Amino acid sequence: MCKRLLISIAGVLVALVPAAAFQPPGGQSEFVPVSSLPPAEQLPAAPLLIAAYAFVWVAVLVFVWSVWRRLTKVEADMRALQQRVGRSEGGAPR
Amino acid sequence: MRKYFVPLTIVVAAMFAYAPVMIANADYEVTMGLVQKIFYFHVPSWFAMFTAVFICGGASALFLFKRDPRFDRVAASAGEIAVLFGLIGLVTGPLWGRKAWGVWWQWDARLTMALLVELIFIGYLLVRNYGGPGSDKLAAAMAIFGTANVPFVYVSVNIWRTIHPKTTVVPTLKAGMFGAFWFSVAAFMLLLVLLMTLRLGLERQRALLDELYLAEDDHV
Numbered sequence: 001m002c003k004r005l006l007i008s009i010a011g012v013l014v015a016l017v018p019a020a021a022f023q024p025p026g027g028q029s030e031f032v033p034v035s036s037l038p039p040a041e042q043l044p045a046a047p048l049l050i051a052a053y054a055f056v057w058v059a060v061l062v063f064v065w066s067v068w069r070r071l072t073k074v075e076a077d078m079r080a081l082q083q084r085v086g087r088s089e090g091g092a093p094r
Numbered sequence: 095m096r097k098y099f100v101p102l103t104i105v106v107a108a109m110f111a112y113a114p115v116m117i118a119n120a121d122y123e124v125t126m127g128l129v130q131k132i133f134y135f136h137v138p139s140w141f142a143m144f145t146a147v148f149i150c151g152g153a154s155a156l157f158l159f160k161r162d163p164r165f166d167r168v169a170a171s172a173g174e175i176a177v178l179f180g181l182i183g184l185v186t187g188p189l190w191g192r193k194a195w196g197v198w199w200q201w202d203a204r205l206t207m208a209l210l211v212e213l214i215f216i217g218y219l220l221v222r223n224y225g226g227p228g229s230d231k232l233a234a235a236m237a238i239f240g241t242a243n244v245p246f247v248y249v250s251v252n253i254w255r256t257i258h259p260k261t262t263v264v265p266t267l268k269a270g271m272f273g274a275f276w277f278s279v280a281a282f283m284l285l286l287v288l289l290m291t292l293r294l295g296l297e298r299q300r301a302l303l304d305e306l307y308l309a310e311d312d313h314v
Contacts (some may be wrong), residue, residue: 043193045129052132052186053114056139059185060285063178067292074299081306 099291106288109281116277121270129193134274136186137264138282140208143179144244145286146172147215151241154234166230167301169237171293173218175286180212195257203254207247214240 113134123130150172157165187205188198199205218240221233251260267275 045127045193048129048189048193049131052189053135055185055189056135056182057110059178059182060289063175063289064292067289067296071296071299074296074303078299078303078306081303081310085306085310 096291096295099288102284102288102291106281106284109277109284113274113278113281116274120274121268123271126194129190132186132190134278135282136183136190137275138279139179139182139186141279142282142286143176143183144248145283146176146179146290147211147241147244149290150176150215150218150237154237154241158231158234158238163301166234167294167297169234170222171290171297173215173222173233173237174293175289177212177215177219178289179282179286180208180215184209184212200257202256202258203250204247204256204258207243207250211240211243211247214243 117131117134120131120134122128150169153165153169153172156162157169187208191200192198214236218233218236221229221236225232248261250256251258264275
């Protein structure tokens with residue numbers, strides 16, 4: 001009798017486990033804050049795209065400015081040298 | 095070349111101003127979406143970088159064999175521009191990777207080798223600027239060594255397992271992406287020509303100044 005009862009309980013439990021497993025999920029009880037979402041969904045693409053395009057412009061402009069600055073210095077040196085040569089030639093004995 | 099400088103500047107500025115319109119109208123990539131549009135100036139910047147590297151390497155080899163300082167001036171200009179375009183590629187790539195892969199940087203074969211080539215050319219500039227007398231020949235040898243790395247950077251994605259897109263991406267571009275991509279490539283290549291002209295002008299002026307100093311020394 002007791003053995004039969006145990007087998008019946010075990011049978012009911014075995015039948016209940018899959019039934020419990022296939023229960024539909026309950027309704028959403030709370031909203032999940034956006035900070036807990038995966039990183040791929042947190043990152044908007046537009047700022048990255050704009051940053052990349054802006055960097056191209058900034059890098060090229062800085063390079064052009066750097067060349068211009070060096071060119072200005074070389075030209076100033078050339079002018080100074082020409083003045084020095086002109087002075088020494090003007091003051092040289094004939 | 096000087097008389098073409100102003101028209102070329104206008105054309106390049108116009109192309110770079112219009113490029114975002116073409117890129118915005120290009121098709122979206124199915125998995126990456128908007129961030130994939132970085133591709134339209136990331137890849138052309140590497141095209142320009144590799145072209146500048148080949149100019150630098152070729153001119154350095156000619157300088158070593160012929161000892162003509164004009165080749166050295168071309169190499170010095172191209173080396174600096176290679177570093178500029180390499181920097182653009184190395185900054186725009188991680189901005190793309192952060193969204194596409196979830197990380198800024200990955201030590202895989204393509205990224206590591208690209209960084210290595212950039213570092214070799216930064217080293218090239220440092221040797222040129224601070225190496226003292228005779229450093230032009232040492233720098234030329236470095237440039238040839240750096241140039242030899244470029245084919246390996248290009249094929250690295252096909253040889254090793256990497257997360258970087260493969261070399262088949264560009265040849266298989268669909269019509270909706272093809273026009274914007276090759277327009278950007280043309281804009282970057284013209285920018286390379288423009289910057290080379292500008293930078294070579296500086297090298298020519300420096301050579302002239304050196305000649306003037308030497309003439310002054312002889313005069314004294």
